[in-house]
Amino acid sequence: MQVNAVAINQLTFAWPGPGTWRLSIEKLQIRRGEQVFIKGPSGSGKSTLLSILAGITAVRDGEVWVGNHPLHRLSASQRDHLRANSIGFVFQQLNLIPYLNLLDNVLLPVHFAGHSLHDYKTRAAELLGRLDIAQDLFHRPASQLSVGQQQRVAIARALIGKPALLIADEPTSALDADNRDAFLKLLLEQSKAVQTTVLFVSHDDALKQHFPRVLSMQTDQGNVTTCL
Amino acid sequence: MLIKIACRSLWNRRITALMTLLTLTISLSLLFSINHIRHQAKESFTSSVSAVDLIVGARSGQLNLLLYAVFRVGNPTNNISWESYQHIRQHRQIEWTVPISLGDSHRGYRVIGTSRDYFQYLQFADRQSLQFLEGQPFTALFDVVLGAEVARKLNYQLGDKVVISHGAGSTSFIHHDEMPFTVTGILAPTGTPVDKSLHVSLEAIEAIHLGWQHGVPIPGQEVSPQQASATDLTPDAITAFFVGMKSRVASFAVQRQINSYRQEPLTAILPGVALGELWQMIGGVERLLLLVSYLVLFAAFAGLITTLLASMKERQREIAVLRATGARPAHVFWLLQAEVAIITLTAIALSWAAVRGLMVFGQHYIAQRFGVFISQQVWQDNSGLLSLTIFAIALLVGCVPALLAYRQALSSSLAPRV
Numbered sequence: 001m002q003v004n005a006v007a008i009n010q011l012t013f014a015w016p017g018p019g020t021w022r023l024s025i026e027k028l029q030i031r032r033g034e035q036v037f038i039k040g041p042s043g044s045g046k047s048t049l050l051s052i053l054a055g056i057t058a059v060r061d062g063e064v065w066v067g068n069h070p071l072h073r074l075s076a077s078q079r080d081h082l083r084a085n086s087i088g089f090v091f092q093q094l095n096l097i098p099y100l101n102l103l104d105n106v107l108l109p110v111h112f113a114g115h116s117l118h119d120y121k122t123r124a125a126e127l128l129g130r131l132d133i134a135q136d137l138f139h140r141p142a143s144q145l146s147v148g149q150q151q152r153v154a155i156a157r158a159l160i161g162k163p164a165l166l167i168a169d170e171p172t173s174a175l176d177a178d179n180r181d182a183f184l185k186l187l188l189e190q191s192k193a194v195q196t197t198v199l200f201v202s203h204d205d206a207l208k209q210h211f212p213r214v215l216s217m218q219t220d221q222g223n224v225t226t227c228l
Numbered sequence: 229m230l231i232k233i234a235c236r237s238l239w240n241r242r243i244t245a246l247m248t249l250l251t252l253t254i255s256l257s258l259l260f261s262i263n264h265i266r267h268q269a270k271e272s273f274t275s276s277v278s279a280v281d282l283i284v285g286a287r288s289g290q291l292n293l294l295l296y297a298v299f300r301v302g303n304p305t306n307n308i309s310w311e312s313y314q315h316i317r318q319h320r321q322i323e324w325t326v327p328i329s330l331g332d333s334h335r336g337y338r339v340i341g342t343s344r345d346y347f348q349y350l351q352f353a354d355r356q357s358l359q360f361l362e363g364q365p366f367t368a369l370f371d372v373v374l375g376a377e378v379a380r381k382l383n384y385q386l387g388d389k390v391v392i393s394h395g396a397g398s399t400s401f402i403h404h405d406e407m408p409f410t411v412t413g414i415l416a417p418t419g420t421p422v423d424k425s426l427h428v429s430l431e432a433i434e435a436i437h438l439g440w441q442h443g444v445p446i447p448g449q450e451v452s453p454q455q456a457s458a459t460d461l462t463p464d465a466i467t468a469f470f471v472g473m474k475s476r477v478a479s480f481a482v483q484r485q486i487n488s489y490r491q492e493p494l495t496a497i498l499p500g501v502a503l504g505e506l507w508q509m510i511g512g513v514e515r516l517l518l519l520v521s522y523l524v525l526f527a528a529f530a531g532l533i534t535t536l537l538a539s540m541k542e543r544q545r546e547i548a549v550l551r552a553t554g555a556r557p558a559h560v561f562w563l564l565q566a567e568v569a570i571i572t573l574t575a576i577a578l579s580w581a582a583v584r585g586l587m588v589f590g591q592h593y594i595a596q597r598f599g600v601f602i603s604q605q606v607w608q609d610n611s612g613l614l615s616l617t618i619f620a621i622a623l624l625v626g627c628v629p630a631l632l633a634y635r636q637a638l639s640s641s642l643a644p645r646v
Binding site: 094096 | 232239550554556559
């Protein structure tokens with residue numbers, strides 16, 4: 001029974017070092033295909049949460065499931081494998097390797113997931129087309145694109161492997177208002193098309209209207225952050 | 229894909245990458261050419277005598293005998309009497325002998341009194357016989373055959389007259405000018421001391437010293453060439469002689485017999501053994517050269533690592549992106565190593581091509597200028613191993629930036645920081 005895209009149980013996490021800050025999430029469930037907005041001021045632990053969900057930071061206390069994969073039980077390389085196969089990312093900016101061309105950038109996760117690049121080339125071109133990237137740009141180095149174009153290419157890369165989960169970390173903060181709305185629209189549409197669950201993290205409250213579900217990171221007196 | 233990323237990444241940093249490649253190529257070329265020339269020097273050195281099984285001279289150390297008989301350096305301590313020579317050459321194990329008589333010179337080049345067998349039996353390098361560039365062996369009493377370098381440096385042609393001086397120095401004051409020699413032959417270059425020698429018959433050596441005693445001409449006893457020709461010119465003594473055996477195996481036995489020869493204290497040496505011993509002594513210089521080239525290589529590798537380390541800052545975001553798209557830390561490690569490998573392999577290939585080109589174009593010049601033949605065949609048996617070793621070292625030092633990248637990959641947060 002895998003109704004949940006993400007499930008967290010009794011998670012407690014603290015970075016090594018002297019700080020008292022802790023991330024503590026008792027229970028969090030995100031259903032498959034859901035589009036969730038996570039808001040919170042900078043420094044509120046959003047990046048930590050994403051890093052855990054991405055499998056880059058290891059979990060020691062509690063359970064974190066992505067789909068039916070128990071992240072808390074997987075080895076580092078299993079988590080890397082899971083990330084390549086089931087999780088897509090869009091960052092704030094600098095999403096692309098500047099010296100690789102668009103297609104190669106989009107195909108990176110396919111390569112690291114160990115699939116044949118050939119099978120995915122058509123899909124990459126299709127995705128880029130739907131994201132309004134002109135075909136003559138496909139073989140240009142990423143560094144020659146505008147920020148808006150780069151962010152759209154990042155969506156294509158995040159969705160190329162039809163991942164179960166897409167994590168977007170402040171992807172619109174480098175965009176102007178027009179670009180931002182168009183970008184958000186494309187991101188949500190395209191994710192829906194492949195039934196990918198979206199976790200959209202931002203400190204920009206204005207964006208939450210586009211999402212059916214909103215979570216917020218809250219820090220209490222004891223410097224413990226939770227996600228409600 | 230990893231290789232492709234590495235190539236693109238290098239292309240992205242093409243100016244620094246090219247400079248690194250250039251440094252590495254120059255230092256590898258230096259290493260390879262020193263290695264090659266070293267190899268060739270040893271080859272040319274040990275190829276100075278070939279086909280000679282024994283060298284026999286008056287009792288002395290084997291290096292001394294080798295030096296004056298083969299390299300024409302230094303002076304013989306004593307002579308071998310003609311009788312002893314005649315006696316030993318009759319030995320039934322001996323196939324041929326070539327006598328030499330030293331002590332005279334021409335403008336700094338040694339004059340060798342010998343027999344015509346010299347041109348027939350003496351060989352150099354890989355059993356190559358002496359070849360005449362022009363003319364033929366001496367036939368008349370006052371004929372002389374020049375080594376290649378003598379002819380070239382002193383600009384002698386066939387038919388030119390040559391006056392021989394007494395003693396081995398270049399500034400001898402006593403000349404045998406009453407008996408000039410005629411050039412009848414010029415030898416092809418061999419890259420051995422033969423090139424620096426003038427060859428006359430033993431009889432000629434005897435003739436020019438007629439009327440001399442204790443190394444000086446006696447006044448009033450001057451002898452004309454005509455008188456000399458009429459005299460019996462069988463020498464009293466020779467300096468040394470080369471021996472060719474019927475069977476090589478007998479060399480040791482005959483050597484022992486000669487060394488314990490009753491009538492006269494003699495020394496017989498095996499040229500190969502003596503050459504090896506001499507090479508041991510003068511091999512220090514080449515080892516120093518090699519050391520220098522290794523140091524240059526070390527500097528080049530240091531440069532390569534510095535370049536990669538300097539790029540680590542801008543790589544942080546690349547590493548974060550690669551990690552986010554599913555790259556394992558090992559991928560990041562191998563990405564860096566791939567860059568090291570690409571630069572190193574290119575540098576190795578370029579260096580071999582450069583050294584080969586240098587030798588193809590430089591061979592003629594070096595042979596002309598220094599009388600040394602450097603083979604164009606730069607790819608030796610050990611070249612593959614040498615290249616492989618360098619590649620392995622490159623990957624080893626490449627671990628420094630690669631491990632740094634690996635660690636960065638392990639600890640990188642998800643979002644690339646600007």
